[in-house]
Amino acid sequence: MSNITNQSLSEILKSIKSKKISSLELTQAYIKNIENAKKLNAFVTTTFDQALENAKKFDNKPNNEQLLSGVPLAVKDLFCTENVKTTAGSNILNNFIPSYESTVTKNLWNNGAFLLGKLNCDEFAMGSSNETSFFGNVINPIGDHLVPGGSSGGSSSALVADLTPATIGTDTGGSIRQPASFTGTVGLKPTYGLCSRWGIVAFASSLDQAGPMTKTVNDCSIMLEAMSGFDDKDSTSINKKKETYSKNLKDNIKGLKIGIPKEYRVDNMPKEIDELWEKGKKILKDLGAQLIDISLPHTKYALPTYYIVAPAEASSNLARYDGVRYGYRSQKGKDLIEMYENTRSEGFGDEVKRRILIGTYVLSSGYYDAYYLKAQKVRQLIKKDFDDSFTKVDAILTPSTPSSAFKIGEKTNDPVSMYLNDIFTVPVNLAGLPALSLPAGLDKQGYPLGLQLIGKALDEQKILNIGYAFEKNCGYKNEIKKWWL
């Protein structure tokens, strides 16, 4: 079965469970693909020996009752993996080998999957193009000159290049949904608190959420079911009964009310994004959903708010990198303070330093009220916009990104233009809501574009169902020429 790796996770699981293919054969097929795809630079670390060992173990004693029986998975290198180097895309963690496993990866392994390798990402997940990684930029399989999106760019690239059957990323301001949109794949940011943050390298703790990145909506529901759940070790984890998203997946969306927010039609939005949105509306309407115009009046303030809240939290979280307890330490400096300063200067890249400085400044004495407090107030208004809308609608449909994948190097010299890429994804993080990015069409250059479905808190099942119905009727299919072979 030479083409097993271009199938969806759910098809692969069927093949494993019916013994059409062994876990070992499957794992070997992915290893071969990964070895032939070094040009993409999607992996920071591979764990082939360990994966082959786990595959053999599964084949000797198969347990087919699990959600992810016998499946190898590569994950973003922001998840701590026991005894496997975890870098967060940074020089400062280039020698860090955790002695513990993150809760979400542990959940995947407890459901029968095993680790194939660690995927490249923007440094500390700060970026929208995977160009801030210490390990170099990742290339989008869609085109050799394109970014794969970010920060989960290694994840989106590996997924669409058939280097892993599914994967997980993290999303602080769009880091799952934007790369999914840029590669024609499915990405879900769950409700804040649904997936444990324990063992994930922290960026902005009130915004960070882990979520699945997959080829299909059904795969997305399987992965979410496997990775989510209450965790005592995360103080913001939501304690509720575990849901069976994959079993409950339904494509009947008749009568559902879909909100269309007028503020997401931004100035200078390319015509093709507008057309894509129209196409999405038509598909949902034809399926029996009711479209309702809504207003989210504070949308334009989401990004400025985000660029206060996220750097502020990052500057506190990243204070831990001091060259003493773990990670890189500079050999320069005559005393402790200089050791700290040189360690952090040599260990962090430019974008991370920029954000630490923004965060330090907005939290510093005399400026806190003008920036941080102000941002927390506006965040309240943004959340209220969504609360008000969700009294009238079941879900909200918007574009995922204001453009398709851009060229490598195109935005690296202009931080604000890079930040603007997250204009449609950031409000959801500020409000703690779930949102699903779905591949929906191509632009005139033939690059993928995505649409985003935003749900009420903990209403993942509903947006997955709408996505499932949408997917069946949209007819989107990725046609990737494997130019790197």
Add this chain to the structure above:
Amino acid sequence: MSLDKEKIKHVAKLARISVDEAKVDSLTKDLNSIFKFIEQLNELNTDKVEPLTSILNQSLRSRKDEISDGKIREKILKNSPKKNEEFFVVPKVVE
């Protein structure tokens, strides 16, 4: 408002990041463009708005004050760039 080079050096000191003199100019330019963008928020009157402190409809759980693990000194020291048997080692602090 605008950030000048001296202010940026001061903030860098607070953040314990040494800044390369050659990069101060471009950093000043970048940070000023970012703050210009951020300061759009000043258009909004938020006098009567409560700041958002949690997006969850639940308060933080407390746990029992007891040790749940322990005796993991070796694991904790394992990733330290410089250590002796029991301690992290740092450059001399007291003469």
